Amino acid sequence: MELKVYGHHGVPLLVFPAQSGCFFDFENFGMIHTIHHFIEDGRIKVFTVDSVDSQSWANWDAHPADRANRHESYDRYIIQEVVPFIHSQGEGNEQKILTTGASMGAYHTCNFFFRHPDIFEGMIALSGLYQLSMFIGDYMDQTVYFNTPLSYLPNLSDGWYLDQYRQSKIIVSVGQGAWEDDMLRDTRALEQILLDKGIPAWIDYWGQDVNHDWPWWQKQLPYFLEHILPWK
Numbered sequence: 581m582e583l584k585v586y587g588h589h590g591v592p593l594l595v596f597p598a599q600s601g602c603f604f605d606f607e608n609f610g611m612i613h614t615i616h617h618f619i620e621d622g623r624i625k626v627f628t629v630d631s632v633d634s635q636s637w638a639n640w641d642a643h644p645a646d647r648a649n650r651h652e653s654y655d656r657y658i659i660q661e662v663v664p665f666i667h668s669q670g671e672g673n674e675q676k677i678l679t680t681g682a683s684m685g686a687y688h689t690c691n692f693f694f695r696h697p698d699i700f701e702g703m704i705a706l707s708g709l710y711q712l713s714m715f716i717g718d719y720m721d722q723t724v725y726f727n728t729p730l731s732y733l734p735n736l737s738d739g740w741y742l743d744q745y746r747q748s749k750i751i752v753s754v755g756q757g758a759w760e761d762d763m764l765r766d767t768r769a770l771e772q773i774l775l776d777k778g779i780p781a782w783i784d785y786w787g788q789d790v791n792h793d794w795p796w797w798q799k800q801l802p803y804f805l806e807h808i809l810p811w812k
Contacts, residue, residue: 581629581630581657581661582602582603582630583603583627583628583629583630583662583665584603584604584607584627584628585625585626585627585669586607586612586619586625586626586627586628587619587620587622587624587625587626588622588625589622589625590618590619590621590622590623590624590625590809591623591624591625591675591678591809591810592624592625592627592666592669592670592675592677592678593624593625593626593627593677593678593679593680594627594629594658594662594666594677594678594679594680594700595611595626595627595628595629595679595680595681595685596629596631596679596680596681596684596685596686596688596689596692597628597629597630597631597681597684597685598681598682598683598684598685599631599633599638599683599684600631600633600634600638600684601630601631601633601684601685602630602631603628603629603630604628605628606626606628607628609794609798610794610798611794611797611798611801612626614798614799614801614802615801615802615805618802618805618809623805623809623810624678624805624809625669625670627662627665627666627669629658629662631654631684631685631688632650632651632653632654633684635647635650636648636650636651636654637651637684637712637715637716638684638715644715644716644717644719644721644724645719645721645723645724647715647716648716648721648723648724648727649723651723651727652723652727655692655695655727658692659696659699663677663699676699676700676701677699677700677701678700678701678702678703678704678749678808679692679693679700679702679703679704680703680704680705680706680801681705681706681708682706682707682708682794682797683706683707683708683763683792684708684709685706685708686705686706686707686708686709686752686763687705687708687709687710689703689704689705689708690703690705690708690710690729690752690770691710691727691728691729693748693750694729694732694733694741694745695726695727697741697744697745697748698744700748701748701749702748702749702750702751702808703748703749703750703751703752704751704753704801704804704805704808705751705752705753706753706754706797706800706801707753707754707755707760707763707792707796707797708752708754708763708766708767709762709763709766710728710729710730710766710767710769710770711728711729711730711731711766712724712727712728714762729770730766730769730770730773733770733773733774733777734773734776736777742777742778742779745777745779746778746779746780749808750774750779750780750781750782751781751782751784751804751808752767752770752771752781752782752783752784753767753783753784753785753786753800753804754767754784754785754786755785755786755787755789755790755791755792755796756785756786756787756788756790757787757788757789757790757791757792758791758792758793759791759792759793760790760791760792763792764785767783767785770783771783782804784804786800
C-alpha cells in the first residue's frame with residue numbers, strides 16, 4: 581500500500597480516492613493544485629491513500645460477505661497503520677485528523693469518521709453514497725451493517741459517539757446536476773438522521789448545473805476548507 585504526503589505543517593487531512601482509485605489520483609485530477617495555498621501556508625498537511633474498492637465493495641465476482649471482510653482489512657490498515665504514520669509526521673502529539681473524499685471517497689470519508697470519531701475531528705464528504713445497495717443489493721450482515729452509515733446511525737444511541745459527533749466539523753456536499761441523483765438521495769437521508777440526532781452539520785446542496793465530476797469538486801473542497809481551517 582502506497583501513500584503520498586503534501587506539505588510540512590498544519591491540520592492533517594486524510595484523502596480517500598474515488599472508486600477503486602489510487603493515492604496519486606487526487607493530484608492527477610487537479611485537487612492538490614486547487615488547495616496548494618493551504619498546503620504552502622502550513623494550514624494543512626495532506627495524506628493521500630490507495631483504496632481497495634476493487635477487492636471489496638466493487639469486487640463484482642465476490643460474495644458480499646467476502647467483500648465486507650476485505651473492507652474490514654482496509655479499516656484496520658487505515659486505523660492501525662496510516663493513522664499512526666500521520667501522527668508520526670505531526671508535532672509529537674496525536675492530533676485529530678480531518679478527512680475528505682469525493683464519490684466513493686466520500687463514502688469512506690463518512691464511514692471512517694462516524695466509526696472512529698476519536699481519531700477524526702471532522703469530514704468533508706463530496707457527492708457520496710452512504711449505503712451500499714449499488715454494490716451489494718439488499719444483502720445485509722453485521723459487517724455490512726456497521727459499514728453502512730444510513731443503517732447504523734439511526735439506531736446509534738451511545739452517548740460517547742453522539743458527544744464526539746456534536747463536537748466535530750461535519751460537512752456534506754452534493755450537486756443537483758448530472759449523475760448526482762443517487763448521491764442527492766443519500767445526502768438527504770443522512771441530513772435527516774443527523775437532524776433527528778441533534779448532530780450539527782453543514783449539508784450543502786449545490787445547483788442543478790453542478791455535476792458529479794472533478795471540476796466541481798475542485799471548487800468545493802477549497803471553499804469548505806476556507807471556512808473550517810484555522811488561520812495561521
